Amino acid sequence: MFKQTTLFLVPLFASFIHPVHAQNVLFSEQFDTPSRWSTSVRNPKNVAQYRGSDWLQYPPLGNIAPSSFNLGYTEWGNKPVQMVGDGAEGRFLRFKLSTYNPNNFKVNRASKFCWGTELQTLRKFGPPSVGHAIEFESRLRLPVLAPRMIGSFYTYSQKQSGGTVFSDEVDFEYIGADYGNEMLLTSWNDWARRNDNGPIPSQGYNDGKHHQDALTGSAKALPNGVNRATWHLLKIRWSCLSSGVYRIEYFSKQNTTDVYKLLCTQDGAAPNEAMEMHLNIWATDPDPKPTNAPGTNYLMDVDWCRVSDVILGAGVVRKPKVSGAKS
Numbered sequence: 508m509f510k511q512t513t514l515f516l517v518p519l520f521a522s523f524i525h526p527v528h529a530q531n532v533l534f535s536e537q538f539d540t541p542s543r544w545s546t547s548v549r550n551p552k553n554v555a556q557y558r559g560s561d562w563l564q565y566p567p568l569g570n571i572a573p574s575s576f577n578l579g580y581t582e583w584g585n586k587p588v589q590m591v592g593d594g595a596e597g598r599f600l601r602f603k604l605s606t607y608n609p610n611n612f613k614v615n616r617a618s619k620f621c622w623g624t625e626l627q628t629l630r631k632f633g634p635p636s637v638g639h640a641i642e643f644e645s646r647l648r649l650p651v652l653a654p655r656m657i658g659s660f661y662t663y664s665q666k667q668s669g670g671t672v673f674s675d676e677v678d679f680e681y682i683g684a685d686y687g688n689e690m691l692l693t694s695w696n697d698w699a700r701r702n703d704n705g706p707i708p709s710q711g712y713n714d715g716k717h718h719q720d721a722l723t724g725s726a727k728a729l730p731n732g733v734n735r736a737t738w739h740l741l742k743i744r745w746s747c748l749s750s751g752v753y754r755i756e757y758f759s760k761q762n763t764t765d766v767y768k769l770l771c772t773q774d775g776a777a778p779n780e781a782m783e784m785h786l787n788i789w790a791t792d793p794d795p796k797p798t799n800a801p802g803t804n805y806l807m808d809v810d811w812c813r814v815s816d817v818i819l820g821a822g823v824v825r826k827p828k829v830s831g832a833k834s
């Protein structure tokens with residue numbers, strides 16, 4: 508089990524040669540204690556009153572304002588299940604996406620949804636201070652997946668300004684069995700929520716300012732290189748290079764003892780506001796379709812999550828620009 512605070516310091520004499528590398532663990536979850544993810548709310552507006560708890564479990568659609576918590580062909584509320592087995596310390600949490608959703612058979616329910624699972628931390632992390640990074644890590648596996656079934660490890664935050672919702676977000680997404688082990692990596696900054704009136708002016712997908720994505724194994728990112736069906740690790744590094752300048756890096760590795768492989772760096776659309784950590788499994792346009800009797804459960808297992816504050820090496824940090832300075 509992780510200690511809440513871990514500090515690695517090189518000996519003092521060495522610090523004259525190399526920068527001190529310190530890691531401060533801000534949050535650690537082994538999924539040992541069910542009460543930590545038992546909170547669910549009927550209305551997202553009430554989330555603030557649960558700030559002392561660890562995780563929020565997304566409840567079923569229909570108990571709350573429609574369209575707030577559903578996503579694609581997914582209704583939330585499929586409860587995560589604690590499993591005893593081969594996690595790092597023997598326990599892990601199983602996220603299910605079921606083709607059978609008992610809520611589909613409510614009166615007047617025309618649309619059929621799969622039944623998915625989502626958790627988020629109630630606490631927000633970051634933004635990192637200059638010369639630091641916030642790292643979000645998870646050990647997970649997706650042993651059963653189908654086309655357009657999505658498993659995500661991501662960060663998110665939103666704010667309202669002038670009646671428009673703006674969000675910051677960083678996504679690791681397995682986007683379906685037809686993509687094998689490859690993932691979509693996406694960073695967002697101040698993304699304005701679109702509506703039926705059309706696109707928000709001055710923003711667009713891959714505009715490099717509000718949204719930036721890369722599929723691993725494409726020209727934009729290295730192949731993921733892990734087997735998603737077995738335990739592996741993902742890490743988002745959110746760095747502050749100088750005041751107001753942020754960078755997102757995505758890493759993966761198969762085994763805890765392996766060295767992380769950098770898959771992709773995104774500078775343009777990097778978030779700058781504190782974000783929650785999220786985990787979910789859901790469907791965009793599911794194949795197979797929702798069933799009217801217990802069918803298949805698609806699975807994402809999560810052994811642990813961790814959030815750390817790390818000090819960046821001196822070579823990464825940029826000197827602040829001084830306006831009007833003479834060279």
Ligand SMILES: [Ca+2]
Pocket residue numbers: 674675696697778779780
């Ligand atoms: Ca922002």
Ligand SMILES: [Ca+2]
Pocket residue numbers: 536537538539594595596597598599600809810811
């Ligand atoms: Ca665990």
